[in-house]
Amino acid sequence: QQQVKQSPQSLIVQKGGISIINCAYENTAFDYFPWYQQFPGKGPALLIAIRPDVSEKKEGRFTISFNKSAKQFSLHIMDSQPGDSATYFCAASKGSGNTPLVFGKGTRLSVIA
């Protein structure tokens, strides 16, 4: 059972446009929702994360929107650049301490000039 569902699988955006990636989760015990960026042959790197007590978090061009009642969260990349072309993963974890992250299936973003 996919605990975190991510869409779309792939996305092509014009340079300067807005990239939007969506995720939905089932487990209401999840209380931490990060987004990771991964380039080919590299490990994932944390982009931005949110906790369910806020509905939005912005860091530079990256914004997470969180809808607790719908159990959905999304990543918005403003002014998308070719350098943003990568695979993006949403994830979730629960509780405190050392619990592992559960990842979505990923979205391959291509930003074209």
Added chain:
Amino acid sequence: GAVVSQHPSRVICKSGTSVKIECRSLDFQATTMFWYRQFPKQSLMLMATSNEGSKATYEQGVEKDKFLINHASLTLSTLTVTSAHPEDSSFYICSAKKPGQARDGYTFGSGTRLTVV
């Protein structure tokens, strides 16, 4: 910041041999590390949780006798793929969280590309 180093970055081995992958936390002590496997264009799937000084906890469907995990110190966890077969070819990634940090403290290694020929 928290740094996790993974070695080797790439390894090619013959079918039937064993391969060891190391994951080190360079600037912090990690009582727990996580091992993930990622097939091409797929997500990261948790294989096991590595606990310092005790046995690893494996996810359902992961063979503990095939994927040996040792976490002998607070800065090193190793994953040994025993009797490797071509279907074990994958990208293996470790992760650790710096103690005392919020959940943002999850740090990933740069991954190991294993190719079994």
